[in-house]
Amino acid sequence: MALFFALLLALFQAPATPAPASFDARWVTAFETPASAAPGFDATTAYVPLNGGKLVAVDLNRGTIRWQLDLQTPFTPATGEGLVFTVTDQVIEAREAATGTMKWQTPLPGGAAVPLYWDTGWLLASTTAGDLAAFRANDGVLVWRRQLGAPLAGAPGPALDRLFLPLADTRLVALQLSNGETVWEKTLSAPVTALLALDDQLVFGTGDKKVVSVDLTRGRERWTWDIGGDIAGIPTADDKRIYFASRDNILRAVDRKSGNLRWKANLSSRPAGGPLRLGDALLMPLVSNQILGFDPMSGKPSVTAAAAGEIGLQPYVRRDVRQTQTQLITVSREGQLQGFGRRFEPVPQALGELPGAAATP
Numbered sequence: 150m151a152l153f154f155a156l157l158l159a160l161f162q163a164p165a166t167p168a169p170a171s172f173d174a175r176w177v178t179a180f181e182t183p184a185s186a187a188p189g190f191d192a193t194t195a196y197v198p199l200n201g202g203k204l205v206a207v208d209l210n211r212g213t214i215r216w217q218l219d220l221q222t223p224f225t226p227a228t229g230e231g232l233v234f235t236v237t238d239q240v241i242e243a244r245e246a247a248t249g250t251m252k253w254q255t256p257l258p259g260g261a262a263v264p265l266y267w268d269t270g271w272l273l274a275s276t277t278a279g280d281l282a283a284f285r286a287n288d289g290v291l292v293w294r295r296q297l298g299a300p301l302a303g304a305p306g307p308a309l310d311r312l313f314l315p316l317a318d319t320r321l322v323a324l325q326l327s328n329g330e331t332v333w334e335k336t337l338s339a340p341v342t343a344l345l346a347l348d349d350q351l352v353f354g355t356g357d358k359k360v361v362s363v364d365l366t367r368g369r370e371r372w373t374w375d376i377g378g379d380i381a382g383i384p385t386a387d388d389k390r391i392y393f394a395s396r397d398n399i400l401r402a403v404d405r406k407s408g409n410l411r412w413k414a415n416l417s418s419r420p421a422g423g424p425l426r427l428g429d430a431l432l433m434p435l436v437s438n439q440i441l442g443f444d445p446m447s448g449k450p451s452v453t454a455a456a457a458g459e460i461g462l463q464p465y466v467r468r469d470v471r472q473t474q475t476q477l478i479t480v481s482r483e484g485q486l487q488g489f490g491r492r493f494e495p496v497p498q499a500l501g502e503l504p505g506a507a508a509t510p
């Protein structure tokens with residue numbers, strides 16, 4: 150009997166592996182109309198374009214509205230250097246992120262084909278005529294403009310000193326960011342629908358249901374996956390794996406170097422965007438109000454979160470904030486912005502002795 154109690158006591162005292170933290174809703178901000186495009190984000194604020202012609206700035210820690218103004222734009226705002234950038238008709242406008250005050254305007258002949266894109270001091274705009282214009286972000290001065298022959302099909306990807314462009318005519322083009330000169334281009338079997346630029350490779354989905362990795366130097370193929378549905382959202386990665394979801398309701402994790410499958414998970418409904426890597430969890434938004442969490446190493450289900458309404462746009466994660474702050478932001482089809490933070494359970498404490506166990510001499 151004494152041996153039994155000793156073994157049981159040792160079991161209680163053995164360190165337990167902590168479960169991943171769950172996500173609880175911290176705040177909800179409702180709008181009169183749904184978002185007309187995905188919000189733009191910086192470290193503290195979401196900039197939400199609404200149907201009906203408004204741009205609303207929402208504090209990400211509290212969910213309060215910082216400012217709003219009348220502005221009609223069909224595109225996600227770009228952010229950087231304390232500014233928020235929008236394009237309306239054939240004009241680019243830059244405003245102070247803190248107040249919404251106009252800082253500069255510049256014309257964009259031909260109008261925008263896709264959202265503006267900011268990266269390390271550059272603001273990039275793709276026109277419907279197939280031009281790519283690079284502006285100095287702090288004052289709107291045009292640095293270079295290139296005729297590419299086709300507009301962008303999606304957001305560009307920066308890596309090293311280059312800019313990688315998915316074009317609507319199925320080409321993938323690498324440019325020097327400093328002057329817009331072409332480094333290489335590659336014609337694909339279908340347009341790129343999502344692109345992730347890493348420091349060692351490009352990973353992209355195409356319209357013919359493929360996920361492809363190419364090297365940065367010449368665009369040579371490293372590995373390819375044929376998937377059963379179009380890729381959903383943009384892939385994400387860590388130092389060991391690349392994660393992507395497809396609209397045949399499958400989430401996959403593949404080896405970052407070889408592309409070999411590490412695990413896959415069946416999803417209960419269609420993905421509402423790409424997977425999101427955050428701390429000890431891989432978050433997967435679904436076309437419902439659910440965000441499922443998976444262990445990044447094994448693919449086993451872990452945390453979940455339930456949004457206030459059906460998720461309509463790609464959620465956003467804040468990676469460089471304290472874990473006690475709001476880390477996950479969702480946007481519903483009905484027009485609700487919602488912030489989630491982690492719920493940390495108390496750490497189990499080892500028992501000094503079992504209740505009712507008599508000391509044995």
